[in-house]
Amino acid sequence: MSRAGEKLKNIREQLGLSQKQLAKKLGVAESFINEVEMGRKILNESFMNKLSKLAGKDINDISMSIEEDADMEVADVKPSIMKTHKVSSSNKDLPEINDVWSNALSSVLKTVPMYKYDLKQTVGSRQLPVVSNKIEGHSVDKVLFLEIEEDDMIGFRMAKGDIAFAHLTHEAPNNAICLVEYNSERAIRQIKKLDSNKVLLISNKGSIRTETAYTKDINVIAVLDRVEIKL
Incomplete structure (x- = not known):
């Protein structure tokens, strides 16, 4: 299980929800929740925002898994990537960060x-x-x-x-x-x-x-x- 998957599972259990119940509230398939918790799927910004609203707290510190996400729209991934580049534009480590995101994006594009x-x-x-x-x-x-x-x-x-x-x-x-x-x-x-x-x-x-x-x-x-x- 990845760090992101473990955190998602902890939050779900704190809310007292099954994978099926959480999936219904977030508008995704139950299998997607299971795959995220197993560390096989991506958590993007849109998903984390929905989860933060449901949990009543900001959870955007959840690490993102770098695995192919065939069930999520590519358009949902782009805002997260754009935001990271903007924040990091003045950082001396930008080339290294870009390499990380290029590797992540290669799973989707x-x-x-x-x-x-x-x-x-x-x-x-x-x-x-x-x-x-x-x-x-x-x-x-x-x-x-x-x-x-x-x-x-x-x-x-x-x-x-x-x-x-x-x-x-x-x-x-x-x-x-x-x-x-x-x-x-x-x-x-x-x-x-x-x-x-x-x-x-x-x-x-x-x-x-x-x-x-x-x-x-x-x-x-x-x-x-x-x-x-x-x-």
Whole structure:
């Protein structure tokens, strides 16, 4: 049990409440209270403020556990982090404190790199929430952003300069839009399976264009999940 979990349990017992009763009063799941007391979940500022109000005293000295919190909203964590940075801005130990909070935040947010098609050098990054050690259902080490380099998929509402979220894989579902390598070139194409040996590579630069290729000659690099359209 962590220090935070032990304190939470002591306060709950002082109030004469079961985990279920405390969870109901604070508007969270009973399982969350249990996980906090076991030292597996985060106590953020919003939660501590609610607990302080219920207990009738300030308990914001409770230490925070640095574990992934898939059940709490990321937005609830941000105020606590912002407050810590503000208070510590004039402190000579700021770099060390920032490192601590960076480690804490890495349990909740992940910096996802952005690449061009060659995947050799990052051209930017975005932060996305981590839930159950996954980002949007994919392993955290398999996700990336791609900068669309051509207008050859404009018919699919993907224009040059748009940003696509994708996940690395060598297996593409039928009709998926993918980053592929074919004839020593990389491009975004929709893949339609014809049979076990052949696929149709579809592009749309104002009009649909198709090219038949053998599966063995196509290297699927990533599947695109969504696109951020540049207005």
